[in-house]
Each structure stands twice: as C-alpha cells, then as structure tokens.
Amino acid sequence: MFKANLHIKSLVKVIYLIILATVFWGQPASAQTKEVVAEKGDGIFRLLKRYGLPAADYMQDFITLNKDALGKDNTLIAGAKYKLPDTANTVSDVPDQPVAAKTGLRTERHEIFGKKYENVVIESEQLKGAVYYLMSGHGGPDPGALGKYNNHLVAEDEYAYDVTLRLARNLISEGATVYMITIDPNDGIRDDSYLKVDKDEVCYPRLTIPLNQIKRLNQRSDAVNKLYVKNKGAFQRMVAIHVDSRSRAENIDVFFYHDKRSETGEKAAKILQQTFARKYQEHQPGRGYGGTVSERNLYVVKNTYPPAVYIELGNVNHQRDIQRLIISANRQALANWLYEGLVQDFKTNK
Numbered sequence: 001m002f003k004a005n006l007h008i009k010s011l012v013k014v015i016y017l018i019i020l021a022t023v024f025w026g027q028p029a030s031a032q033t034k035e036v037v038a039e040k041g042d043g044i045f046r047l048l049k050r051y052g053l054p055a056a057d058y059m060q061d062f063i064t065l066n067k068d069a070l071g072k073d074n075t076l077i078a079g080a081k082y083k084l085p086d087t088a089n090t091v092s093d094v095p096d097q098p099v100a101a102k103t104g105l106r107t108e109r110h111e112i113f114g115k116k117y118e119n120v121v122i123e124s125e126q127l128k129g130a131v132y133y134l135m136s137g138h139g140g141p142d143p144g145a146l147g148k149y150n151n152h153l154v155a156e157d158e159y160a161y162d163v164t165l166r167l168a169r170n171l172i173s174e175g176a177t178v179y180m181i182t183i184d185p186n187d188g189i190r191d192d193s194y195l196k197v198d199k200d201e202v203c204y205p206r207l208t209i210p211l212n213q214i215k216r217l218n219q220r221s222d223a224v225n226k227l228y229v230k231n232k233g234a235f236q237r238m239v240a241i242h243v244d245s246r247s248r249a250e251n252i253d254v255f256f257y258h259d260k261r262s263e264t265g266e267k268a269a270k271i272l273q274q275t276f277a278r279k280y281q282e283h284q285p286g287r288g289y290g291g292t293v294s295e296r297n298l299y300v301v302k303n304t305y306p307p308a309v310y311i312e313l314g315n316v317n318h319q320r321d322i323q324r325l326i327i328s329a330n331r332q333a334l335a336n337w338l339y340e341g342l343v344q345d346f347k348t349n350k
C-alpha cells in the first residue's frame with residue numbers, strides 16, 4: 001500500500017516534469033538567446049569566459065550560431081553583436097577534445113602557466129611582431145613587501161607573479177612574443193586565494209637570483225637588454241609589475257611609472273592608465289579611480305633598453321588591497337585590463 005502510494009506520487013512528479021519540459025523546450029530557441037557585444041580585443045574564448053560559458057563546451061555552438069558575424073579565422077569584430085549559446089539547449093556530452101581541434105585555432109603549450117592553463121589557444125595574431133619582457137617584482141630570496149591577511153602571510157612577489165603570468169598568457173594568445181624575466185619553474189597560474197610563499201624563482205633564462213638588491217636588479221635588466229639586442233628592430237616593451245607602494249601611505253589604485261627620458265614609455269603608461277580609468281568607470285561606476293602616470297627614477301626602468309612601464313597594482317601591506325588581490329578573478333581582471341592597454345599601445349605606437 002505504502003509502496004504503491006509512492007509509485008503514484010513519483011508518476012505524478014514525472015508527468016509534471018514532462019509538462020514543464022514541454023512548456024520550456026517548446027519555446028523557439030531565439031526567445032532565449034542572449035545577444036552580447038564584443039569588446040575590443042575579444043576572442044571567442046574570452047567572450048564566452050566573460051559570460052561564464054566554458055569554451056570547451058560552447059565554442060562550437062557559438063561559431064555555428066554566429067557564422068555570418070565572424071571575421072577571418074573566426075575572430076570577433078569589436079562592437080558587433082553576437083548570440084550566446086543557450087545553456088539549456090547545449091548538449092553537454094560533447095566529447096572532451098581540445099578546443100582548437102574543434103575550431104581550427106592553433107594552440108601552444110607553455111608549461112610555465114601550469115597544468116590547468118598550459119594550453120594556450122592562439123585567438124588572433126593582432127600582436128604579431130610585438131615583444132614583451134614581463135618583469136614580475138622581487139622573487140628568489142626576496143619576497144618583496146609582506147602583508148598578513150586572515151593569519152596568512154601574503155608576499156608581494158607571489159601575487160605580482162600570478163598577475164604577470166596571466167598577462168603573459170593573454171599576450172601570447174594574441175600572437176605576441178613574451179619573455180617572463182622572473183620565472184617560477186613550478187608555480188603556474190594559481191586560482192588559490194593564498195599563494196604559497198616560496199623562494200625558487202629564477203631570472204631568465206635560469207639564473208639564481210642574488211639577494212643583493214643592486215645585483216638582483218642588474219641581473220634582470222641585463223637579461224632584458226640581451227634579448228632586446230637579439231630582437232632589435234621589433235616593437236618591444238618592458239613591463240615591471242609590483243604590488244607595493246613606496247610613495248603613498250594608503251594606496252588602493254593602480255599606478256603607472258615611466259622613465260623621464262622615455263617619451264614612448266610615457267605614451268604607453270598613459271594608454272594603460274586611461275584603459276584602467278575607462279574600465280573602472282565601466283565596471284565600478286562611482287568608485288572613482290585616482291591612479292596616475294608619473295616619472296620615477298627606478299633602476300630597472302632606467303637601465304633597460306626597451307620603452308618601459310612600471311606598474312604598482314596595489315600594496316600587500318594594506319588590507320583593502322589584499323582583499324582585492326586574494327580573489328583570483330580580480331587578478332585576472334587586472335591582467336585583462338593591462339593586456340587591453342598594451343594592445344592599444346601596440347596599435348597606436350607601432
């Protein structure tokens with residue numbers, strides 16, 4: 001009796017679900033399809049990611065849906081509208097194969113990004129010819145500025161490195177040549193909040209980093225300059241990334257510095273700063289952004305040959321800054337905005 005009763009209840013439930021399903025699935029797909037506008041620098045991968053759709057599952061559907069609106073090699077056109085695949089209608093049992101195999105896009109494997117991020121889809125060649133030397137601050141025996149958050153030790157060099165790696169990956173995915181000047185052979189891009197403090201970073205190509213500050217800065221400037229000579233004639237930029245502030249007590253904005261003799265460095269710094277101002281306006285209107293561009297006498301900026309920009313992302317000594325930086329999505333956003341600024345710099349100043 002009890003059992004039979006349960007059966008009837010289940011049956012009612014199933015019928016109810018079938019009716020529901022018919023009502024929802026019966027709607028024309030277009031009624032549920034969301035349209036979005038591609039931003040400058042967007043590839044399919046990035047656009048899907050922004051809307052929380054894993055490219056591995058939705059890339060093919062996106063291409064099918066937007067066939068007529070895509071550019072050459074399935075690139076996106078900034079400002080154009082694209083339909084997002086409907087998550088409810090997407091078959092989830094798509095065989096698990098590399099995205100590139102499905103789309104025809106080339107992938108490159110870069111172990112430096114770690115297991116999860118090592119395969120980089122080359123989405124476009126818009127940065128072809130550009131060479132970047134990304135110099136993440138400190139490393140090796142020098143952790144840089146130290147902060148504490150929720151009883152965790154927070155070291156500048158680890159957070160600067162994570163943002164720098166993410167930036168490197170963005171640049172590579174658009175066809176740039178990137179040299180990581182500070183290298184951690186085993187960290188990769190990390191999505192953890194608290195990044196383990198270690199001392200195994202080396203200087204390009206695989207040099208032990210000395211503790212002495214002048215020797216350390218000289219070593220990395222030297223690495224950049226040797227590569228600069230090798231890449232002579234190409235569009236080249238040195239980008240140094242830090243998470244500390246020597247000039248302000250309460251620093252919650254992103255600041256940009258250049259050498260006083262470098263007009264090109266100044267131009268690049270200004271484009272980056274303007275990108276940040278625009279991005280903050282777009283994503284956090286009313287927040288206000290006070291990050292500036294200024295000259296500063298910095299060893300690595302003064303002593304490296306390519307036009308250089310030195311960036312302070314915040315300060316691990318300040319709780320509000322750490323709060324921001326321990327969220328990996330925020331580190332990714334910083335890298336994305338830096339990347340967009342650098343694309344703009346390349347297009348404007350090449």
Ligand SMILES: [Zn+2]
Nearest residue numbers: 137144242244
């Ligand atoms: Zn620093």
